[in-house]
Amino acid sequence: MAELTAKQQQQIASLGNRLSDAKIAKKLGLDQSAVKAFRRQQQQAGRQKRERVFKIIMLATPVLFFLIFELVLRAGNYGGNLALFTPAELVPGYLQINDNVGRRYFSTIGVTPEASKDLMRAVKAPNSYRIFVLGESTTAGYPYMYNGSMSKMLYQRLRDYFPEREIEVVNLAMPAINSFALLDLTEEALAQQPDALIIYCGHNEFYGALGVASTESLGRWRGMINLYLDLQQLKIMLFLRDQLAVLKKALAPTSSADGKAHTTLMEQMVGDEQIAYGGEKYNRARNFFKANLKDIINAGKEKGVDVLLANLVSNERDLAPFETMYDPATDRPAFERTLQHGQKLASEGNMTEALALYDSLEQIDATPAALHFLKGRGLEALGRFEEARSAYAKARDLDGLRFRASADFNAAIQEVAQATGAVLVDMHAAFAQASPQGLIGKNLMLEHVHPTLEGYFIMGRELCEAMHAHGMIETIWDARRSRPDSVYWQERGVTALDEEVAAIRLEVLMNNWPFTPKERSIPFRYQPKSYLQKLAYAMWQREESWEKVHVLLAEDFEKTGQYELAIKEYEALILQTPHNSSPYIRAGLLYAHVQDYDRALDRLLKSIALEPSAEACKVVGAILVSRQQPDKGVPYLQKALQLAPNDGQTLYNLAGAYMMLGQTENARAVIAQLEKLSPGNAKIEQLKQQLKG
Numbered sequence: 001m002a003e004l005t006a007k008q009q010q011q012i013a014s015l016g017n018r019l020s021d022a023k024i025a026k027k028l029g030l031d032q033s034a035v036k037a038f039r040r041q042q043q044q045a046g047r048q049k050r051e052r053v054f055k056i057i058m059l060a061t062p063v064l065f066f067l068i069f070e071l072v073l074r075a076g077n078y079g080g081n082l083a084l085f086t087p088a089e090l091v092p093g094y095l096q097i098n099d100n101v102g103r104r105y106f107s108t109i110g111v112t113p114e115a116s117k118d119l120m121r122a123v124k125a126p127n128s129y130r131i132f133v134l135g136e137s138t139t140a141g142y143p144y145m146y147n148g149s150m151s152k153m154l155y156q157r158l159r160d161y162f163p164e165r166e167i168e169v170v171n172l173a174m175p176a177i178n179s180f181a182l183l184d185l186t187e188e189a190l191a192q193q194p195d196a197l198i199i200y201c202g203h204n205e206f207y208g209a210l211g212v213a214s215t216e217s218l219g220r221w222r223g224m225i226n227l228y229l230d231l232q233q234l235k236i237m238l239f240l241r242d243q244l245a246v247l248k249k250a251l252a253p254t255s256s257a258d259g260k261a262h263t264t265l266m267e268q269m270v271g272d273e274q275i276a277y278g279g280e281k282y283n284r285a286r287n288f289f290k291a292n293l294k295d296i297i298n299a300g301k302e303k304g305v306d307v308l309l310a311n312l313v314s315n316e317r318d319l320a321p322f323e324t325m326y327d328p329a330t331d332r333p334a335f336e337r338t339l340q341h342g343q344k345l346a347s348e349g350n351m352t353e354a355l356a357l358y359d360s361l362e363q364i365d366a367t368p369a370a371l372h373f374l375k376g377r378g379l380e381a382l383g384r385f386e387e388a389r390s391a392y393a394k395a396r397d398l399d400g401l402r403f404r405a406s407a408d409f410n411a412a413i414q415e416v417a418q419a420t421g422a423v424l425v426d427m428h429a430a431f432a433q434a435s436p437q438g439l440i441g442k443n444l445m446l447e448h449v450h451p452t453l454e455g456y457f458i459m460g461r462e463l464c465e466a467m468h469a470h471g472m473i474e475t476i477w478d479a480r481r482s483r484p485d486s487v488y489w490q491e492r493g494v495t496a497l498d499e500e501v502a503a504i505r506l507e508v509l510m511n512n513w514p515f516t517p518k519e520r521s522i523p524f525r526y527q528p529k530s531y532l533q534k535l536a537y538a539m540w541q542r543e544e545s546w547e548k549v550h551v552l553l554a555e556d557f558e559k560t561g562q563y564e565l566a567i568k569e570y571e572a573l574i575l576q577t578p579h580n581s582s583p584y585i586r587a588g589l590l591y592a593h594v595q596d597y598d599r600a601l602d603r604l605l606k607s608i609a610l611e612p613s614a615e616a617c618k619v620v621g622a623i624l625v626s627r628q629q630p631d632k633g634v635p636y637l638q639k640a641l642q643l644a645p646n647d648g649q650t651l652y653n654l655a656g657a658y659m660m661l662g663q664t665e666n667a668r669a670v671i672a673q674l675e676k677l678s679p680g681n682a683k684i685e686q687l688k689q690q691l692k693g
Helices: 006-015 021-028 032-075 101-105 150-161 179-190 222-231 235-251 280-302 332-347 351-364 369-381 385-398 407-420 427-433 453-469 485-490 496-510 531-540 546-559 563-576 581-593 597-610 614-626 630-643 648-660 664-677 682-692
Strands: 085-087 094-097 119-121 128-135 166-171 196-200 306-310 423-425
Touching: 006 021, 006 032, 021 032, 032 235, 101 179, 119 166, 128 150, 128 179, 150 166, 150 196, 150 453, 150 485, 150 563, 179 222, 179 280, 196 280, 196 453, 222 280, 280 306, 280 407, 306 407, 306 453, 332 351, 332 369, 351 369, 369 385, 385 407, 407 423, 423 453, 427 453, 453 485, 496 531, 496 546, 531 546, 546 563, 546 581, 563 581, 581 597, 581 614, 597 614, 614 630, 614 648, 630 648, 648 664, 648 682, 664 682
Parallel strands: 128 166, 128 196, 196 306, 306 423
Antiparallel strands: 085 094, 094 119
């Protein structure tokens, strides 16, 4: 059979299906079998083409659907803006932490952890040094927050060391998150060009969002969890996540905690109350933690960012284990009876006998955390403090309810620091050194992991000393610029109002599980008595902002003549909101009122640098003139007059300043203006007499 030429194939194709094979062959003078074979090939090629088109349509349809759905969700801003930073509404040119960023990590329980209100420039200043602080609730400063955090304690010291530089310390920490969230935030954080990262985290690796034993857990595979977080940049992923959360909630059995308004976030996050030391979940959490830390630090190092990695502190001495676990082979009732007998011996003062009994029990089963805690108590009572420290640490490590990170996690932190070149900050050693006999307890810890104010103060100091030791910011630090710890403690920016709010938070926490058995949880009933307590309660209820309640309390102190207390409130506002001129003015005026003119000048001049005001310029000018510096005071008085042309006191002070400078014509002009405002005023007549003299 002869092959068809291209022209013949074209002729056959042009005739299409109108003629049979035989007629086409006859018309074109071709062999019928050749025509038939060619037309069969054409039909087969056509089918294959249609099949390809169909497959493309089948594949493209869902892609197109999801693309359109994604665009629709974006148009409706589904889920809101979950970016790490947003423009600061009240301070143009600055960024703030997005209030909603925490929603990325809590789909099941539907909470949004509170982020700090720290600001930073949208465009980094050339001479600035920017520090981001990453972590969980301790890093955020719970229960004080704001000025009670380690980041603010650090900032106060760095500000003194480097007054000529703009120091930005931005706290990115949030309660109930863990290293997965920190890793998720790292890329966005590094895009803002930090010079240093400070990391304090590890207590939430089990029960923090996405933790291996939390109600927000996503399974066993670290790569899958990180992929899930990456995909949340898609609105459709947020939509699917939210629908699954609704379904999960609908199918979940009602628990005893449901419906309790006072149920804490701590309680809501726990998915597994018993995690064995060294077990599969335990090891998985530790491995995830190490890998996440390494990725965070290496990402920072690639950008030339210094990284400080702090180890962890918890209450070892004064917090009994939450959950005691036993070896399955142990006769638990018999073990517990013997343990109770040991406690009885200890309570009767027979500590040596009690310890001997505890040692014998340890030979039977070394797993129970309660055993080691009681052993620590006995060893401490006998003055065997080194052994007591070891026993308390073991009790913490064996606690099945893992709200406190074990020593293995501090070991992991040290390993990561060595592997990555991060600076290790030994917080645990600092707390032990500040604790009687090296036993860290309620002297520096409020409950399980959150420090007292003194504890946060130590953290801020240790971070500053670590930066100093490693030549961060600048190689040489001028020690003369630093002030004694006692001064920083006095100026810590935490007032009685903050401490009352912290006390409320702490009471709610301690009256609920795991500090109080679930069946005995105590409903929170707070009865404010003083004005301060009313404001604290309003803030805790989120009815008023932190800033608003401090302003209201300061104003109340002013009305009642408690000027020093009012100044403390304004100083707290200055530390937390350094870009707002208002607290500088109010503090400056009060300093002037109590005749602390040096501080008055400092605060008022800073307010003028932020936003010139007639009141601030007037008082600065008056102070300088009273100090026999009329040449320096006049420009401020002139500026005050521009802002408030008819202020009699400003005119009076300006006239006096001109007279001191010998500028009689200027003085006459101002006096004439004064006479128009207040004709017949005796003080004006005195000025005129002085001018004549």
